[in-house]
Amino acid sequence: MSSVLDGLSGLPIAAWAGVVVAAVLLVHFVPFIADPFGVRSYPGPFLAKISDAWLGWVAAQGHRSEVVHELHQKHGKFVRIAPNHVSISDPDALQVVYAHGNGTLKSVFYDAFVSIQRGLFNTRSRPEHARKRKIVSHIFSQKSVLEFEPYTRMHVQKLLRQWDRLYDLAVKGGSGEEGEGWKGYDGRLWLDSLPWYNYLAFDIIGDLAFGAPFGMLDACADAAPVAISQEKAMASYGDDNSPEITYFPAVQILNDRGEYSASLGVLPPHWRPLVKLIPWYRKGNEAVQRLAGIAIAQVAKRLTVPTDRADLLGKLQEGKDDEGNPMSREELTAEALTQLIAGSDTTSNSSCAITYHLAANPLVQQKLQRELDETLGNDDDSVSTFEQVKRLPYLEAVINETLRIHSTSGIGLPRVVPEGGLTVLGRYFPEGVVLSVPTYTIHRDQAVWGEDVEAFRPERWFERDEKAIQKTFNPFSFGPRSCVGRNLASMELLIIISSILRRYHFVLEDPDMKLDTKEGFLRKPVQCRVGIKRRTA
Structure with missing residues (x-):
């Protein structure tokens, strides 16, 4: 062996380049020709068939769902998007790929989302997931979620007060200082609604998860405490020491982390240490550590200051597995981090997207406000209660139509075929193949939703086949790994949207504006500039 290495060390640069090229060809083309997973017949980009780098590049550009959707429109229901990964764009595939008891497991994609330790979201072990879900699931039962309603309503009220304050200044012709981004003209307050929904969502989940908000709505700024030393913070449990902290923009950290992990996750594990040396990935890795630092700092603070409040952390402390x-x-801390991520991103993104579509569709906005006025009265000074709005059909249709068009998670969540293989829609896939069903694409299935799938039209929820819709609508995933916090997310959206639309009327600053998005693990609006006007009775 040493003689071989000695011989290689004496090669000129050109020969070394030849060795590298030969190695690359060997690694990529031999599996392509051998076809160990039996997926050669499935169409897709040639580069995707020979290397995971194609999907890594697509994911890093921030529009994976759209790219995969275009491939399905071109090639049909089955598309190969990586050497051993087949995307299936059929609602019936959901019931197979993600079903209870089918044996499929989360793929190595989820390893890229681990920071402190594996949590409910990123554990790949079925027994470990079952253990964690037993502890966590009762926290998000409908009964438990109602205990969080007063805190949700309190922060929605705070957002309304801030917008009222700016609106009063705006109608007098005022504008924000440099960097604040708001201005007043034509009797409206004009601003980007996305940062405000981020502040609201972070304050709500901070209050629910850690017993205290981050204070973003009060500060009108994106800032959260981050533990500089994870080891020191973890060691400070139970004593009077406080972890060394600094402040970073939490929303930006969350965005960077999502884009980084979603891109890194589609690359083979043995590539990842080298890829992390690339500046863009190095920045993303720093975001992962800082996001973990936010959870560590908040948990350390919460556990050293006992409280009787019914928050998520307290309920997690009380939870026990089957062995007690x-x-x-x-x-x-890892589970608290999971709730921080899931509870902030989804609420803010969805609220922003709903606001955009209502502003872009004035007749829909008018119809929703009429339902709210008839049900809740004309008193727009109070925040809605869940009991008041939980069964309003048009409000629910508006929210669902937004989650259809702008599903927070649009990518196909990857699952590994278990031993014995799996048959999906009459096609057999052997053990080790990765399968996924892209939510973005099945939410645009014309057979289910009609030919106008790109149009925002809540009325379709009263017109289409209910069974087909229930089978296809997938905003919270499906099966044993579906979103455990969907009850909380639904409650928050119902209260937020009903309260805001009772109080304000929205128009787009640019009537021709499209909702630009960027995708990591979740599809996020880039901005949504709107004009806000107080409604009159």
Whole structure:
């Protein structure tokens, strides 16, 4: 062996280049020719068939769902998007790929989302997931979620007060200082609504998860405490020490982390240490550590200041598995981080998208406000209660139509075919193949939703086949790994949207504006500039 290495060390640069090229060809083309997973017949980009780098590049550009959707429109229901990954754009595939008891597991994609330790979202072990879900699921039952309603309503009220304050200044011709981004003209307050929904969502989940908000609505700014030393923060549990912290923009950290992990996750594990040396990925890795630092700082603070409040962390502390064991402190922090991510991103993105579509469709906005006025009265000074709005059909249709067009998670969530293989829509896939069903694409299935799938039209929810819709609508995923917090997300959206639309009327600053998005793990609006006007009775 040493003689071979000695011989290679003496090669000129050109020969070394030849060795590298030969190695690349060997690694990529031999599996392509051998076709160990039996997926050669499935169409897709040639580069995707020979290397995971194609999907890594697409994911890093921030529009994976749209690219995969275009491939399905071109090639049909089955598309090969990586050497061993087949995307299936059929609602019936959801019931197979993600079903209970089918044996499929989350792929190595989810390893890229691990920071403190594996949590409910990124654990790939079925027994471990079952253990964690048993502890966590009761926290998000409808009964438990109602305990969080007063805190949700309190922060929605705070957002309304801030917008009222700016509106009063705007109608007098005022404008924000440099960097504040708001101005007043034509009797309206003009601003980008996205940052405000981010502030609201972070304050709500901070209050629910850690017993205190981040204070973003008060500060009108994106800032959160981050533990500089994870080890020191973790060691400070139970004593009077406080972890060394600094402040970073949490929303930006969350965005960077999502884009980084979603791109890194589609690359083979043995590539990842080298890829992290690339500046863009290095920045994303820093975001992962800082996001973990936010959870560590908040958990350390919360556990050193006991409270009787019914928050998520307290409920997680009380939870026990089948053997009566509670979560360890590190596991507790990992789960709190999961709730921080899931509880902030989805609420803010969806609220922003709903606001955009209502502003872009004035007749829909008018119809929704009429339903709210008839049900809740003309008193727009109070924040809606869940009991008041939980069964309003048009409000629900508006929210669902937005989640159809702008599903927070549009990518196909990857699952590994288990031993014995899996048959999907009459096609057999052997063990080791990765399968996914892209939500973005099945939410645009014309057979289910009609030919006008790109139009925002809540009325379709009263016109289409209910069974087909229930089978296809997938904003919270499906099966045993579906979103455990969907009850909380639904409650928040119902209260937020009903309260805001009772109080304000929205128009787009640019009537021709399209909702630009960027995708990591979630599809996020880039901005949504609107004009806000107080409604009159």
